[in-house]
Amino acid sequence: MQLKIEGSKPKFRLHLEKVDQDLSIPRKIFARIRKIALSAPKLHFPTLGRKVSLHLEQVSLERRRKMFIKPRTTPEIILKLQALHRRLDPTHKKQPLILQDLLKRKRGYKGEQNLDKYLEYLPQKDYLFLCDLNLIADHRAFQIDTLVISPYLIIIIESKNFFGTLFFDQHTKQMLRTYKGETEAFPDPITQTHRQRIQLLHWFQENKIRPAPIETLVSIGDPSTILQTNPGQHEIFKKILQAEQIPERIQQLEQESKDKILTPYMLQRISECILAQLQPPDTTDILEKYNIPSTELLQGVRCPSCAHIPIHRTHGNWYCPRCHQQKQKAHQQTIRDHLHLTASLSNKQCRKLLQINSINTTTRLLNAMELSTKGIGKAKTYHLST
Numbered sequence: 001m002q003l004k005i006e007g008s009k010p011k012f013r014l015h016l017e018k019v020d021q022d023l024s025i026p027r028k029i030f031a032r033i034r035k036i037a038l039s040a041p042k043l044h045f046p047t048l049g050r051k052v053s054l055h056l057e058q059v060s061l062e063r064r065r066k067m068f069i070k071p072r073t074t075p076e077i078i079l080k081l082q083a084l085h086r087r088l089d090p091t092h093k094k095q096p097l098i099l100q101d102l103l104k105r106k107r108g109y110k111g112e113q114n115l116d117k118y119l120e121y122l123p124q125k126d127y128l129f130l131c132d133l134n135l136i137a138d139h140r141a142f143q144i145d146t147l148v149i150s151p152y153l154i155i156i157i158e159s160k161n162f163f164g165t166l167f168f169d170q171h172t173k174q175m176l177r178t179y180k181g182e183t184e185a186f187p188d189p190i191t192q193t194h195r196q197r198i199q200l201l202h203w204f205q206e207n208k209i210r211p212a213p214i215e216t217l218v219s220i221g222d223p224s225t226i227l228q229t230n231p232g233q234h235e236i237f238k239k240i241l242q243a244e245q246i247p248e249r250i251q252q253l254e255q256e257s258k259d260k261i262l263t264p265y266m267l268q269r270i271s272e273c274i275l276a277q278l279q280p281p282d283t284t285d286i287l288e289k290y291n292i293p294s295t296e297l298l299q300g301v302r303c304p305s306c307a308h309i310p311i312h313r314t315h316g317n318w319y320c321p322r323c324h325q326q327k328q329k330a331h332q333q334t335i336r337d338h339l340h341l342t343a344s345l346s347n348k349q350c351r352k353l354l355q356i357n358s359i360n361t362t363t364r365l366l367n368a369m370e371l372s373t374k375g376i377g378k379a380k381t382y383h384l385s386t
């Protein structure tokens with residue numbers, strides 16, 4: 001199917017050309033096209049929106065065969081923490097805390113990726129997976145790590161990735177983690193998933209979707225984690241399992257359900273409705289969270305090889321005075337990092353950041369990146385595309 005684009009945004013055109021070329025497009029790009037198509041009418045591209053929707057019908061036939069209709073991507077908070085770590089002086093007093101939080105988040109993400117790896121063992125045609133969902137029900141935001149939709153039931157999976165021993169105290173409803181001789185208490189993940197279940201049921205109700213049975217599971221991402229509970233309470237390990245055991249447990253739950261409740265049409269409708277109502281993944285102002293004034297962020301392009309700041313622009317290239325390497329696109333990481341931290345950048349601010357004087361060069365460098373813009377003339381600002 002050929003698609004003629006009449007919109008004026010080159011960014012949209014670029015992505016859509018990719019769809020035309022090849023239906024097996026990367027998942028991340030598909031998700032973005034879908035989002036653009038859904039929001040296009042609001043962006044005053046009615047013609048574009050309609051044509052894209054038509055085209056998406058073709059694409060979704062292909063994608064339907066795939067299981068991860070909303071695949072997992074690097075969480076926004078990890079990108080923000082990495083940016084903060086790179087744009088602060090290495091000796092900054094908050095660096096140890098930032099690195100510690102970054103490692104914790106990365107460990108959590110790795111646990112979720114572990115689960116995805118095992119979920120792929122399930123028969124492809126029977127399941128849909130949606131990862132990292134941010135939804136609103138009953139005027140309250142809620143988040144689901146992984147949602148599995150099968151013809152028999154819907155399963156919410158909460159991922160936990162901890163080293164050491166986890167003791168699930170069924171009397172106090174706490175999860176106690178012991179690692180290197182120290183014990184720390186966390187909220188009970190089963191209670192957490194029950195809350196998510198109630199919120200998802202509300203969401204179904206608000207969206208006029210007949211609720212399917214919803215089960216909840218907790219996935220432990222690290223296979224070396226030891227799981228314990230009070231005597232006689234081992235039934236909870238039907239709900240809390242190592243990631244590797246999750247696919248088998250899903251199949252058991254299906255067998256216990258007996259009846260197919262969701263038709264292929266309903267499976268599709270639920271997943272499309274969820275995709276259409278996703279909220280922005282993470283709106284945390286990271287500078288505010290760590291109480292760091294923006295004046296403490298370093299100015300200057302960072303060397304991608306040795307992390308030196310600033311490196312210098314020479315003859316259309318970036319030259320590092322420390323490691324003597326030349327990198328043509330070194331500024332892009334610096335600009336993206338800055339946008340993760342401050343959300344917007346004007347030409348003037350960008351010149352200060354890159355330490356260059358030319359308005360035209362800065363405009364050209366910014367335009368060559370896939371950024372969205374707001375305003376015109378001197379008031380124009382650049383933002384990360386969502």
Ligand SMILES: [Zn+2]
Pocket residue numbers: 303304305306307308320321322323324325
């Ligand atoms: Zn260098």
